[in-house]
Amino acid sequence: MSLRRLSFAIQHTRKLHRSLYFSAAEMARAMTVTFLGTCSGGGPNESRNCSSLVLDCKLANGALWMVDCAEGTTRQFAFQPPDTPSWLKPNSVTKMFITHMHADHCMGIIPMLRNILYPPSIDPNAFVPINPHPKIEIFGPAGIRTFVRSIMTMTLTHTADKYVVHELLRPDDVPTPCDPPEVMHTNEVAGKDIWCSEDGFWREFTIGRSVFGDVLVDAGPILHRDPCLGFIFREHEEPKRKIVILGDTYDPSPIIPLCMSPSLLIHEATDAHIPREIAPQHRRTPEKVLHTALARGHSIPQMAGEFAKTIGAEKLVLNHIGSRHVCSFPAPRHDRDSRLLVIREIERQATEAWGSGRHAMAAWDFMRVVVPAPESESMRQNDQNRSSSYEHVYADVGADGLPYVNKKRKW
Numbered sequence: 001m002s003l004r005r006l007s008f009a010i011q012h013t014r015k016l017h018r019s020l021y022f023s024a025a026e027m028a029r030a031m032t033v034t035f036l037g038t039c040s041g042g043g044p045n046e047s048r049n050c051s052s053l054v055l056d057c058k059l060a061n062g063a064l065w066m067v068d069c070a071e072g073t074t075r076q077f078a079f080q081p082p083d084t085p086s087w088l089k090p091n092s093v094t095k096m097f098i099t100h101m102h103a104d105h106c107m108g109i110i111p112m113l114r115n116i117l118y119p120p121s122i123d124p125n126a127f128v129p130i131n132p133h134p135k136i137e138i139f140g141p142a143g144i145r146t147f148v149r150s151i152m153t154m155t156l157t158h159t160a161d162k163y164v165v166h167e168l169l170r171p172d173d174v175p176t177p178c179d180p181p182e183v184m185h186t187n188e189v190a191g192k193d194i195w196c197s198e199d200g201f202w203r204e205f206t207i208g209r210s211v212f213g214d215v216l217v218d219a220g221p222i223l224h225r226d227p228c229l230g231f232i233f234r235e236h237e238e239p240k241r242k243i244v245i246l247g248d249t250y251d252p253s254p255i256i257p258l259c260m261s262p263s264l265l266i267h268e269a270t271d272a273h274i275p276r277e278i279a280p281q282h283r284r285t286p287e288k289v290l291h292t293a294l295a296r297g298h299s300i301p302q303m304a305g306e307f308a309k310t311i312g313a314e315k316l317v318l319n320h321i322g323s324r325h326v327c328s329f330p331a332p333r334h335d336r337d338s339r340l341l342v343i344r345e346i347e348r349q350a351t352e353a354w355g356s357g358r359h360a361m362a363a364w365d366f367m368r369v370v371v372p373a374p375e376s377e378s379m380r381q382n383d384q385n386r387s388s389s390y391e392h393v394y395a396d397v398g399a400d401g402l403p404y405v406n407k408k409r410k411w
């Protein structure tokens with residue numbers, strides 16, 4: 001192993017053992033992203049479920065938003081480490097954003113709906129007050145409405161609450177009709193057909209109200225082997241944080257105008273070349289790895305790092321980690337697990353291409369990333385006796401103390 005790789009691995013492995021604390025006041029203002037599934041479509045595997053993550057923008061009533069919803073997502077809520085601060089509840093999810101229609105990103109939607117929507121009464125004569133407003137909104141590409149409607153129908157699913165699906169449509173897409181009303185599922189409310197603007201983007205197509213003001217959501221196209229979206233969640237007022245979450249991609253450049261200078265970029269890294277001195281079973285050349293990744297519409301860590309550099313991201317997290325037998329990168333179980341070196345190598349490749357002096361992180365299931373709001377002077381002074389107000393949250397600390405947070409590293 002080269003000295004450079006070895007020193008990088010040792011340096012960052014040591015840093016796993018450092019902790020970073022956030023005060024309760026800081027956590028009350030922080031935006032967080034919790035990964036419920038971090039593997040590519042070859043999964044799930046022993047340590048990773050397929051794609052889904054939960055966004056906490058500190059919205060009114062504790063509402064949460066979700067991006068992608070793979071099979072098994074509902075169960076992942078139950079599998080959160082018991083000492084997780086701010087335990088996430090499926091019932092709190094009010095909006096779901098689906099990047100694309102591949103099965104590893106949307107097959108968990110119906111089980112989530114069955115969990116979130118109240119079941120019908122067993123007594124046919126009982127009066128059940130049905131809320132005419134949908135309890136959950138789903139946003140996604142053309143076809144998502146048909147997908148949800150068909151499976152709700154075919155699984156004979158009936159609920160007391162309503163749901164709605166809005167489609168983000170491109171000019172050549174065929175919308176799924178909601179008219180006449182008989183075509184809809186009985187628990188469905190007619191959704192909006194949201195056509196992209198002339199430059200191909202969906203700007204501010206939905207909104208949430210947080211403690212700081214409005215949180216706006218934009219979407220734009222990214223290149224994958226089938227139509228795919230990236231989502232941008234941004235605060236309208238100060239501190240104007242911006243979180244960019246991309247679906248699967250081999251080239252996200254079409255979305256660049258929407259996502260410059262984000263506080264956090266989440267980018268896929270499905271495949272990676274791992275030198276044989278780190279993992280003898282990985283025998284493919286760097287060229288072969290790149291060729292295969294591109295041919296399947298995916299990225300390698302360097303591409304994620306280069307994109308983070310292009311848009312000037314403040315933090316970079318790698319997601320959709322390879323899970324097929326020739327490119328399998330399971331999350332290590334503990335800090336002495338030799339597979340940790342593989343993950344560190346993936347992070348090293350992205351970190352070098354990023355060139356920001358900060359450390360890219362590869363996501364693992366239940367990892368929580370904190371995007372804090374800058375502290376005001378008065379808050380800083382109030383925090384003189386921080387030790388008494390600390391929420392006990394642990395963090396992996398990157399090169400400059402980046403607050404990647406989890407109560408306990410699970411791997």
Ligand SMILES: [Zn+2]
Nearest residue numbers: 040041104248
């Ligand atoms: Zn995928």
Ligand SMILES: [Zn+2]
Nearest residue numbers: 100102224248
């Ligand atoms: Zn895909």
